[in-house]
Amino acid sequence: MKILIVGGEGQLGSSLSALSETTEFAEFEITTINQLDLSKEENIKNYLTATHFDYIINCSAYTAVDKAETDKQTARLINALAPQWLARYAFEKGAGIIHISTDYVFDGTGNLPLTPEMPAHPDTVYGETKLEGELLVAQENSKHIIIRTSWLYSPYGNNFVKTMLAQASKKTEVKVVYDQVGTPTLAADLAAAILQILEQVKQKPSLFVPGIYHYSNLGVCSWFDFAQMIFRFSSLPVEVHPVRSSAYITAAHRPPYSVMDTYKIRHQFNLEIPYWTDSLKKCLKELS
Numbered sequence: 001m002k003i004l005i006v007g008g009e010g011q012l013g014s015s016l017s018a019l020s021e022t023t024e025f026a027e028f029e030i031t032t033i034n035q036l037d038l039s040k041e042e043n044i045k046n047y048l049t050a051t052h053f054d055y056i057i058n059c060s061a062y063t064a065v066d067k068a069e070t071d072k073q074t075a076r077l078i079n080a081l082a083p084q085w086l087a088r089y090a091f092e093k094g095a096g097i098i099h100i101s102t103d104y105v106f107d108g109t110g111n112l113p114l115t116p117e118m119p120a121h122p123d124t125v126y127g128e129t130k131l132e133g134e135l136l137v138a139q140e141n142s143k144h145i146i147i148r149t150s151w152l153y154s155p156y157g158n159n160f161v162k163t164m165l166a167q168a169s170k171k172t173e174v175k176v177v178y179d180q181v182g183t184p185t186l187a188a189d190l191a192a193a194i195l196q197i198l199e200q201v202k203q204k205p206s207l208f209v210p211g212i213y214h215y216s217n218l219g220v221c222s223w224f225d226f227a228q229m230i231f232r233f234s235s236l237p238v239e240v241h242p243v244r245s246s247a248y249i250t251a252a253h254r255p256p257y258s259v260m261d262t263y264k265i266r267h268q269f270n271l272e273i274p275y276w277t278d279s280l281k282k283c284l285k286e287l288s
C-alpha cells in the first residue's frame with residue numbers, strides 16, 4: 001500500500017511522518033507546502049496525476065481560528081477547496097482519501113456527547129469552512145473517511161499545551177476559560193489510529209466503510225482543567241484562574257460543549273483509545 005501525506009509539516013503531519021519511519025505495512029510519500037502548495041487546483045492535479053498512491057491523508061488546514069474570522073477567503077481555500085481538489089484527483093486514480101475535520105463544526109449548544117450523525121452547525125468561519133470541506137470531499141470521492149478530532153496537541157507546531165508552557169516562563173498566574181468543555185487529543189494517538197485503520201483495510205478491504213467518524217482521546221475536561229493538568233504534571237508553579245468565556249474575549253466564538261462520542265470509530269476498527277491525561281503525560285515527557 002502506498003500512502004501520500006499532504007500538509008506533512010503540521011502537528012498531525014509531523015506525527016504521521018515520525019510513525020512512518022517504523023511502519024512496515026505501507027510505503028509513504030510525504031509532502032509539505034514546498035513540494036505541493038495546495039492553494040491552486042493545477043498544483044494538486046499535476047502532482048496527484050504524476051504520483052502513484054492508494055490513499056491520501058490530508059493533514060493540511062488553515063487552523064488559525066480567530067484569524068479565519070477576518071480571512072474567510074484563505075480559510076475556505078485551504079479548508080474546503082483544496083480538500084475538494086485532493087478528493088477529486090485521488091478519485092480519478094481510484095485512490096481513497098482520509099480527511100481530517102474538527103469538533104468546531106458543532107456550535108456546542110448541546111450537552112450530550114456528539115455522534116457523527118448529529119447535525120453540524122458551525123459558529124465560526126473556521127468551522128464553517130471545515131464543514132464545507134467535509135461535504136466536498138464526500139461529494140468528490142466515494143472512497144472517503146472523514147475523521148473529526150478535537151483540541152489537537154503535540155510536541156510540534158502551535159497548540160494549547162505549548163502556549164501554556166510558554167506562559168510559565170513569563171508568568172506565575174494565567175486565566176483560562178472553564179465554560180468550554182471538550183477532549184484534548186494527542187496528535188500521535190490520532191496518527192497511530194489512522195495507520196491502524198489503513199493496515200486493517202489492507203488486510204480486509206471491506207472494513208473501509210466511507211463516512212464520518214469521531215476520534216478524540218477519552219474523557220472530558222474544560223480548557224481550565226487542561227491547563228491545570230499541564231502545569232501540575234510539569235511541576236510548574238503557575239496558578240490557573242478559572243474565567244468565563246465572557247471574560248476572555250476572542251474573535252471566534254468557540255463551542256461551549258464539544259465532547260465527541262468515539263463509539264463508531266472504536267467499534268468499526270477495534271481501536272483502543274488512550275485516556276487524555278495519560279496521553280498528556282506522554283507528550284510532556286517528550287517535550288521535557
Ligand SMILES: NC(=O)C1=CN([C@@H]2O[C@H](COP(=O)(O)OP(=O)(O)OC[C@H]3O[C@@H](n4cnc5c(N)ncnc54)[C@H](OP(=O)(O)O)[C@@H]3O)[C@@H](O)[C@H]2O)C=CC1
Pocket residue numbers: 006007008009010011012013032033036037038039058059060061062063078100101102103130148149150151152153157158
Ligand atoms: N489543531 C487543532 O487543535 C485541531 C486540528 N484539527 C484538524 O486536524 C488537522 C490537522 O491539524 P494540525 O496538524 O493541528 O494543523 P497544523 O496547523 O499544525 O498544520 C496544518 C498544515 O497545513 C499546511 N498548509 C497550510 N496551507 C497549505 C498550503 N497552501 N499547501 C500545503 N500545506 C498547507 C501548513 O503549512 P504551513 O505551516 O507552512 O502553513 C501546516 O503544515 C486539520 O484538518 C485540522 O483542521 C481538528 C481539531 C483540532
Ligand SMILES: Cc1cn([C@H]2C[C@H](O)[C@@H](COP(=O)(O)OP(=O)(O)O[C@H]3O[C@@H](C)C(=O)[C@@H](O)[C@H]3O)O2)c(=O)[nH]c1=O
Pocket residue numbers: 063064065102103104149150151152159160163174175176177180223248250254
Ligand atoms: C491561551 C489561552 C486561551 N484561552 C481560551 C481561548 C479559547 O477559548 C480556549 C482555547 O484556546 P486556543 O485558542 O489555544 O485554542 P483553539 O485555537 O480554539 O483550538 C481549536 O483549534 C482548532 C484548530 C480546532 O479544530 C479545535 O478542536 C481546537 O483545538 O482557551 C484562555 O482562556 N486562556 C489562555 O491563556
